[in-house]
Amino acid sequence: MKDTLSKEALLEARQLISPHIHQTPVLQSRALNKISGAELFFKCENFQKTGSFKARGATHAVLRLSDEEKKRGVATHSSGNHGQALAWAAQKLGIPCHVVMPENAPEVKIAAVRNYGAEVHLCAPNLPAREAGLKAVQDEFGSVFIPPYNHPNIIAGQSTAAAELLDEIPDLDLIITPVGGGGLLAGTALSTHYFAERCQVIAGEPEGANDAFLSFYSGERVKEHQSQTIADGLLTTLGEINFPIIQELVSDIITVSETEIIEALKLIYQRLKIVVEPSSAVAFAAILQQAERYENRRIGIILSGGNVDLAKLPF
Amino acid sequence: MKDTLSKEALLEARQLISPHIHQTPVLQSRALNKISGAELFFKCENFQKTGSFKARGATHAVLRLSDEEKKRGVATHSSGNHGQALAWAAQKLGIPCHVVMPENAPEVKIAAVRNYGAEVHLCAPNLPAREAGLKAVQDEFGSVFIPPYNHPNIIAGQSTAAAELLDEIPDLDLIITPVGGGGLLAGTALSTHYFAERCQVIAGEPEGANDAFLSFYSGERVKEHQSQTIADGLLTTLGEINFPIIQELVSDIITVSETEIIEALKLIYQRLKIVVEPSSAVAFAAILQQAERYENRRIGIILSGGNVDLAKLPF
Known part of the structure; x- marks a missing residue:
C-alpha cells in the first residue's frame, strides 16, 4: 500500500x-x-x-492540509452526509468551507450544512452542474477539493x-x-x-x-x-x-x-x-x-x- | 415512608x-x-x-416473592409494557406467568408476551373484562397478582x-x-x-x-x-x-x-x-x-x- x-x-x-x-x-x-x-x-x-461515519474522513482530510491550504479553505459537492461532515470539520478547525448542493436537496440538509457555518452554492441537480459549480468555487476562492471517498x-x-x-x-x-x-x-x-x-x-x-x-x-x-x-x-x-x-x-x-x-x-x-x-x-x-x-x-x-x-x- | x-x-x-x-x-x-x-x-x-423501565419493577416484584408464591406463579392484566416485562422477569426466574390481554391488542404485543414464555388469556377490551379475566386466572392457577404501578x-x-x-x-x-x-x-x-x-x-x-x-x-x-x-x-x-x-x-x-x-x-x-x-x-x-x-x-x-x-x- x-x-x-x-x-x-x-x-x-x-x-x-x-x-x-x-x-x-x-x-x-x-x-x-x-x-x-x-x-x-x-x-x-x-x-x-x-x-x-463521514465525520471521520472529513476531519482527517482537513487535518492533513498544509497551513497554506487551510487558509484557502475546502470545498466539495454533496447532497448528503459528506457535505455536512466537511462543513462541520472545517468549522471545528476554523477554516472556510464551500459546499455545492443540488437545488432540489431537502431544505433540512441545506440548513444543516449552513448551520455548520459553510457557504452553500446551489446548482442544477446533475453531476456536470455539480462539477461546474465546484470548479467555479475553486476558481473564485482557491478552495481545496475534498472528495467524498476517492x-x-x-x-x-x-x-x-x-x-x-x-x-x-x-x-x-x-x-x-x-x-x-x-x-x-x-x-x-x-x-x-x-x-x-x-x-x-x-x-x-x-x-x-x-x-x-x-x-x-x-x-x-x-x-x-x-x-x-x-x-x-x-x-x-x-x-x-x-x-x-x-x-x-x-x-x-x-x-x-x-x-x-x-x-x-x-x-x-x-x-x-x-x-x-x-x-x-x-x-x-x-x-x-x-x-x-x-x-x-x-x-x-x-x-x-x-x-x-x-x-x-x-x- | x-x-x-x-x-x-x-x-x-x-x-x-x-x-x-x-x-x-x-x-x-x-x-x-x-x-x-x-x-x-x-x-x-x-x-x-x-x-x-417496566422491567425494573417487574423483576423486583418477582424477586420479592416467597418461595411458596414463586411456585404459584404470577399474573397481571396489561396491553402494554408491564405485561411484557412481567413475562420476561418470570421466565428469567423460572416461574409461571399469566397475562390477561384485550383481544384487540396488537398481534405483535401478544406475540411478544408469548415469546417470553407467558400464557396469554384474551378478554374483551374493557376494564371489567380484564379484571374478571385476572380473577379467573388467579382462581384457577393461584397466581399472585403483580399490578403495573400501584x-x-x-x-x-x-x-x-x-x-x-x-x-x-x-x-x-x-x-x-x-x-x-x-x-x-x-x-x-x-x-x-x-x-x-x-x-x-x-x-x-x-x-x-x-x-x-x-x-x-x-x-x-x-x-x-x-x-x-x-x-x-x-x-x-x-x-x-x-x-x-x-x-x-x-x-x-x-x-x-x-x-x-x-x-x-x-x-x-x-x-x-x-x-x-x-x-x-x-x-x-x-x-x-x-x-x-x-x-x-x-x-x-x-x-x-x-x-x-x-x-x-x-x-
Missing part, C-alpha cells in the same frame, strides 16, 4: 482525529442474534458527529471505525459494511488487514445500485450505471482509488433487494431501538440473507449513519 | 435487580441543549430489557432508574419523568429524596390524560377520567399508593399538547438518533414548553421506553 495508506498512516489517522470525533458505541441484541443465528456487534456510526486521507479516516470496533471486540470472524463509493469499505478492509488478519471483510450493496458488485466480479470498474434504491447514501459509483483496495482485501460483495433492506431496517428500529438511515441496513440485510452461511460467526456490522428524513421512512 | 419504601429498601432493590437488568446509557446532544437552553441528560430506558415493590423497582442516573450525573438540578400510573414518578421522587436532596422532581403529562395534574393540584385523586393521547403508555389512572408520594415529593406536573409531544418525539429521533415511544417524549416536551423557566439548569430526563408501532409513528 502507498504511504498514505500504510499501517502507520492509519494509526496516525486515528490519533489525529480522536480528539474531535466520538468513539461510537457497539450494541448487541439477543433478539437479533437469535433471528440471524450469528453473534452480531453493531458499530453505531449513527451516533457519530454529524450523524455518520482520496487516501478520506479512506484512512474512515478506517478508524473498524479499528475502534476491533479494539473493543478483538476476535471477530467477519466485518461487513455497506458499499457506495467505497470509502468506508476500503478503510475497513485496510484496518482489518493490518490489525486483525484472521478476520474477513465483506460488503452489502443494494441490487438497485450494484456497481461495486459488478466491478468486483468482472475485475473492471463499472463507471456508468443507473441507480435506484431507498439506500440513498449508496447511489455513488465505486472510486478509482477504492476499487483496487477492495479487490485485494475484500472477500465478497452481497447484493440485497429493497424488500430485504426495509426488513433489516425495521428490525434495527424495533430491536436495537436506534434511528439509522436505510443505507445502514444494507449490511445487516446481507447477513440475514446469508444466515446459513454465517451461522454462529462473530460478526461486526458497521451502521453507517442516522440522517434520515423521518417523513420518508418505509414503514 | 413505610419500610418497603425506605432508603434501605430502595438500595436493596437496586442490588437485587442489578444482575438481571441493564444499566442503561445516559445520552447528551449539543443540538438539544441549544434548542432547550438547558443541559439535558437523557436516561435511555428504551434500551432496557423488554424495551422499557405496589411498593414496583415503585421501589422503578426508583432504580433515577438512582443510576444520579450516580452517573450527581449534580442535577432537576429530574423529569412522564406520569401515567405514577410508578416511575413515585420511584424517581423517592430516589431523589434519599440520594440527591437538592434536586427537584417534576413530571410531564399529556393534556389529553391529565388526571395526575388534576389530582396533584386538587389534592384529591381523580379516579375516573376520559383519556386520549398518542402517548398510550400514559392512559392509566394515578395509583392510590403512588399519589401521596407524588404529592409529598414532586414539585410540579406540567401538561403538554399532542403537538408538543410529537415535536419533542421528532427531535429525539432526529437528534439523539434513538427510537422511543411517544410516552417517552412527554417529559422532554414539558421542558421545551417551559424553556425559559429551566434555562441553564442541569436536567435529567427519563425516557421511559421504545416499544412503538413503527407503522403508527406520527411523522
Whole structure:
C-alpha cells in the first residue's frame, strides 16, 4: 500500500482525529442474534458527529492540509452526509468551507450544512452542474477539493471505525459494511488487514445500485450505471482509488433487494431501538440473507449513519 | 415512608435487580441543549430489557416473592409494557406467568408476551373484562397478582432508574419523568429524596390524560377520567399508593399538547438518533414548553421506553 495508506498512516489517522470525533458505541441484541443465528456487534456510526461515519474522513482530510491550504479553505459537492461532515470539520478547525448542493436537496440538509457555518452554492441537480459549480468555487476562492471517498486521507479516516470496533471486540470472524463509493469499505478492509488478519471483510450493496458488485466480479470498474434504491447514501459509483483496495482485501460483495433492506431496517428500529438511515441496513440485510452461511460467526456490522428524513421512512 | 419504601429498601432493590437488568446509557446532544437552553441528560430506558423501565419493577416484584408464591406463579392484566416485562422477569426466574390481554391488542404485543414464555388469556377490551379475566386466572392457577404501578415493590423497582442516573450525573438540578400510573414518578421522587436532596422532581403529562395534574393540584385523586393521547403508555389512572408520594415529593406536573409531544418525539429521533415511544417524549416536551423557566439548569430526563408501532409513528 502507498504511504498514505500504510499501517502507520492509519494509526496516525486515528490519533489525529480522536480528539474531535466520538468513539461510537457497539450494541448487541439477543433478539437479533437469535433471528440471524450469528453473534452480531453493531458499530453505531449513527451516533457519530454529524450523524455518520463521514465525520471521520472529513476531519482527517482537513487535518492533513498544509497551513497554506487551510487558509484557502475546502470545498466539495454533496447532497448528503459528506457535505455536512466537511462543513462541520472545517468549522471545528476554523477554516472556510464551500459546499455545492443540488437545488432540489431537502431544505433540512441545506440548513444543516449552513448551520455548520459553510457557504452553500446551489446548482442544477446533475453531476456536470455539480462539477461546474465546484470548479467555479475553486476558481473564485482557491478552495481545496475534498472528495467524498476517492482520496487516501478520506479512506484512512474512515478506517478508524473498524479499528475502534476491533479494539473493543478483538476476535471477530467477519466485518461487513455497506458499499457506495467505497470509502468506508476500503478503510475497513485496510484496518482489518493490518490489525486483525484472521478476520474477513465483506460488503452489502443494494441490487438497485450494484456497481461495486459488478466491478468486483468482472475485475473492471463499472463507471456508468443507473441507480435506484431507498439506500440513498449508496447511489455513488465505486472510486478509482477504492476499487483496487477492495479487490485485494475484500472477500465478497452481497447484493440485497429493497424488500430485504426495509426488513433489516425495521428490525434495527424495533430491536436495537436506534434511528439509522436505510443505507445502514444494507449490511445487516446481507447477513440475514446469508444466515446459513454465517451461522454462529462473530460478526461486526458497521451502521453507517442516522440522517434520515423521518417523513420518508418505509414503514 | 413505610419500610418497603425506605432508603434501605430502595438500595436493596437496586442490588437485587442489578444482575438481571441493564444499566442503561445516559445520552447528551449539543443540538438539544441549544434548542432547550438547558443541559439535558437523557436516561435511555428504551434500551432496557423488554424495551422499557417496566422491567425494573417487574423483576423486583418477582424477586420479592416467597418461595411458596414463586411456585404459584404470577399474573397481571396489561396491553402494554408491564405485561411484557412481567413475562420476561418470570421466565428469567423460572416461574409461571399469566397475562390477561384485550383481544384487540396488537398481534405483535401478544406475540411478544408469548415469546417470553407467558400464557396469554384474551378478554374483551374493557376494564371489567380484564379484571374478571385476572380473577379467573388467579382462581384457577393461584397466581399472585403483580399490578403495573400501584405496589411498593414496583415503585421501589422503578426508583432504580433515577438512582443510576444520579450516580452517573450527581449534580442535577432537576429530574423529569412522564406520569401515567405514577410508578416511575413515585420511584424517581423517592430516589431523589434519599440520594440527591437538592434536586427537584417534576413530571410531564399529556393534556389529553391529565388526571395526575388534576389530582396533584386538587389534592384529591381523580379516579375516573376520559383519556386520549398518542402517548398510550400514559392512559392509566394515578395509583392510590403512588399519589401521596407524588404529592409529598414532586414539585410540579406540567401538561403538554399532542403537538408538543410529537415535536419533542421528532427531535429525539432526529437528534439523539434513538427510537422511543411517544410516552417517552412527554417529559422532554414539558421542558421545551417551559424553556425559559429551566434555562441553564442541569436536567435529567427519563425516557421511559421504545416499544412503538413503527407503522403508527406520527411523522
